[in-house]
Amino acid sequence: MNGVPPLTLKFDPRTIEHLGVRMYSHVPNAVAELVANAYDADATRVEVRIGVDRSIAVVDDGHGMSRDEVADKYLHIGRNRRRAEQSVMTESGKRRVSGKKGLGKLALFGIGRVVEVTTTRMGSPYGTRITMSYQDLIDSDGDYRPAEESLLVDGAEHGTKVVLTDLRRKTPIDPEKLATSLSRLFNYTDDDFRLIVVDSKSGETEVSRERRLESLDQEFTWRFPNDFGDDDSFLVEHDVRGVIVSTVRPLRNVPRGVTLYSDGRMVNEPEFFGASESSHAYSYLTGHLDVDFVDALDEDVIATDRRALVWDSAEMETLRRSLAELLTRIGREWRTRRSDERKRRSRRRTGIPTEEWMESIRSRESRRAVEAVLDHVSSEDFDLTADQEATLIEDLHRLAPPYADYVWRRLHPEIQEASRTAYEGGAYHAAIVEGIKRYVAEVSRRTGIPRKNEADVINGAFGKNGKLKIFGKYLNAYDFTSETADNIEVGQHDLSAGLRMAFRNPISHEESEALQSSGALTYEDCLDALSILSHLMRRLDGAERR
Template identity: 35%
Template sequence: MSDLEMSFDPHTIEHLGIKMYSRVANAIAELVANAYDADADTVHIKLYDKDEFKIIVEDDGIGMSFNDINSCFLRIGRKRRKTDEGRKTLKGRTITGKKGLGKLALFGIGKSINIITKKEDSDKQISFNLDWDEIITQNSGSYRPHYTIKKDELTNHGTTIILSTLKRKTPFDIQSISNALSRLFNFMNTNFKIKINCNDGNIIDVGQENKYDNLNIQFQWDMQDLCNEIESNYIRKCELKGKILSTQKPVVSDYRGITLYANGRLVNSAGFFGISEAPVALSYITGWIEADFIDEEAEELISTDRQSLNWDIDQAQELQVFLFKIIQLVTKKWNAQRKQENIKKTKEKTGVDIKSWTNTMPNKLKNDIEKIIEKVVEKPELDEEIASDIVKQLHEIIPKYPYYHFRELHKEVKQASESGYQSKDYYKAFLEAAKRYVNAVAKKSDDSLDGDPLMSKVFSEHNYKLDVVKRYSNNSKIRDFVLKDIRRGQMFLSKGVVAGGRNVLSHTEYEDLKKTELFTEKDCLDLLSLLSHLFKRLEESEQRK
């Protein structure tokens, strides 16, 4: 049996190892991908930051033989897609590893890598160690790690990798690492589980749901439905899958954008495929797209660190053009749905039906209010709580039928005229209020006359039955002729209401009058205000003794 041997250019190792990966999650992701490719059911990540900083990654995959280690694991830059037999594992998984550089990622976060592995159906367990300080000092371009082989009759199989001598000296944020891993992969399901814990504490299951656990999702769109809405000659559009989501409030930067996966593994970090982030909608958009065909394209299509596609390549440019259209469509849908949702929520929170409310306003005021509402409620990016508060306050200031409301009509006038006014039957509104006044005068004066004769008698200059200024008669500051003029004014104004209201219908058909502009909304409000004044005087009046 020959020795284990790694062949390399030391400078390549340094560039692709330390300088390519510095985040824990990204480095661990390479081992998770290896476990997936090895047909593991479970990969368990154990973090330690107490007595010693170290990371242990265990999987129950098929493991490696001595020959596998030498010809595959220790070979830098091996193109697995060309050397592995077929593109599928025994469980039918598409191989995610592509360039044979993943193991170098570990040197970006630590200096010592201990590998323990046992091949399926083998009775030998192999253990070997890769030491960064030893590797980087090798001038020969080859490195022979120390290894041991021991007998293991147990049926278990798989690979354990222990990463120690870590550069990190601060505690692990297990939740943050879990969330980061969930964004780097899209193949977690019942057939492949990722588990993580720290210092042998509670185990967290890393799943696709982790990506959006803390997000308040408002709308979502299925990728296939979106693709079907877009007219395009892009030949791969039917192969795209996934979901695009929007949140109630702006998405935190780590989640903002659409992540692109191929065969369950990240190939382009979250972004908007060429659209600038100027549209407000993009602050609320997240999600993922599965484009497995990317793995079938040119080797150079995916960057080495798997954070982006090489968009200058023709195949990538064709995809980008189509995804650009997808984002434009989603932005349009978000604006429309968010606007309707804001209107709906505003009505629920305030009880104000905006359309019904503004329809009670005169045209000029209605147009002005609708412009304000459009800037507030229909502005999709405005928080619904703020929008609701503004609408509520605006409604309190300007209620339904604002001109009618602002006149502060006498309660009797309001009760009698309200129905006619709201139905825009302005003459009827005035006529009903005038009738109410005439009846009130007759009742208080205890007189059986009606109309003009009633007003002339009850408020006559000399023999009046009701004194509308009696309470002011002992006020030395008010002269007698002033009180006399007010009495006469009550009579003439009351007679005018009868003449201008009830008597008109003696000579004109009601329907014909409605069709003219002889009696407008403003005429109605002016006369209702007059009636309110007359009612006030009537309420203050006293029977003459």
């Protein structure tokens, strides 16, 4: 239109404040942008140097930039490198470009007010240095010109050095913590790429993928794609890879959840993607997965600060749902594996074989009750230490030992000694027979009646005129009638004779098995008979010779 000025889109310099200071207020996230630039420049070694003057410098041996490239590329805010250069690969063609939005350079003002960039293009005798001041940038009218100088350099020199000074952070930077934080922001797998944090006091600290998990007391590990299941077809088809681990104790200083990476850079902070089952397990789970395909989608689904993906599209929603289902399954597997491992650990510490212990308790109700207590003791809800758990199991073992039904009957020690082997072997008729034999032997010893005939021993020992008085000591101490005493003496005889007649009469081995397999003689019948024998034996303990 004649005489009318063209429409112009203007940028307020304060935009830098929102895209830099507000979005990148943490040192690792801002430094990560420089590391990504170095990676995209095909650098093989990148050093993050912490200066004694409270400066941070990121130095790489990449191909560097010419002055024209600084002007047209580095100082071009919002330049999409992949679109501009029509390639997703770096200059060498060996790496996929990890940067895309062209906003990372603004991150530097989030941690330092002065940024100095010194760069030399590979093969050039000249280098370029620019210095940018955050305050000058904010005070400009939107057309900012940084300080510039040209440098004469060694022809073999190349790469870029970015120095951040006048830091906003007032506290010292811990090199170990910085290295660990950076390890969580990158997942580069190139063998020819090294990232190192350098400090004048502590020296060099390597940043590696393993650093994220190596300090953890790991318990279980899931490695992908090997541990994907039939329901993880979407993740398999999209070549998702990585590792998820669980720890022995709840995570404290390490983020819980799974971090997502694409082309070596974090694109989604640790989370569980909406998985709701087995939430207790999530206190123990962490890991990382590579979802490189999201960076190749037509739609840009990676947020500017690379802390979260945009889940709006159908494919991204399928990814989120698939991850949630995967973590739900891992949560269930964790509970099962954790429970089994705790049982094995307790068995090693206590020497108690839990499965055999439970199987030895014949009463279904009693067994279920003991199992319930064991499950509670081993439950993650209690989160006991191994020592605490072992102590409780040992106490429970004393309270409800193997063959607890047998022990709980409080059998007479002599009867228990005589019958234990047969009872624990499941030979219930033999257990009763051994108990009777021990009882008759003790009666014979006390009376002197030979054991040639068990009936003669019992008949001679008990009754009104037997050699042993079962109730004599009570008759003199209390005002019982003689009739009461006679009845008890006869009762001892009749119970002894009846028990012997019911179980001691010789029967063949096959008939004994038939009794048990048919249900005609159960472990409960055995315990009842041994309990009667114990009663008779305790009466015998207090017997007197006539």
